[in-house]
Amino acid sequence: MGDWLLDELGVAMVPGSGFGAPGHMRLSFAADSDTFAKGLARLQEAFC
Template sequence: MHSAQEAASRPLGYAPANGIPELRRAARAILRQSRHLDTPEPDGAFYLFPRLATGDDLAAADTLLEAGCATVPGSAFGAPGHLRLSFATDLATMGKGCRLIVAALDGIPA
């Protein structure tokens, strides 16, 4: 883990070896089930930055917020058509959120 990620994770109770890689793998495994997301593996981050098949990150973020999951549109980072999804939480909460994302996005016509 990079030192900035380690420092940012400490208030959440994470240490470099206790969960970030496992959370990342579990989140990607769930998100890959959605036909609306292309979720590449990041280089050590505690967030994912999937590309949306629909390309409309603002509409997707609104849909997900209405479904109960807060995300950040990629356009806020200069990457329209993407979402920024943090998985800096416990495994159960992350799994619930990722399943909610897949279900909500799969309700959008391709």
């Protein structure tokens, strides 16, 4: 799933298993608000 998100949407996530949450994805909020909003819009388009 992570590769697809990056390749198709340009959104990077990592598996949550490395952070004690297997079966989940981890999203970083370390971006300016415009970039973050664009990433969320891409996720919403893909999954809603």
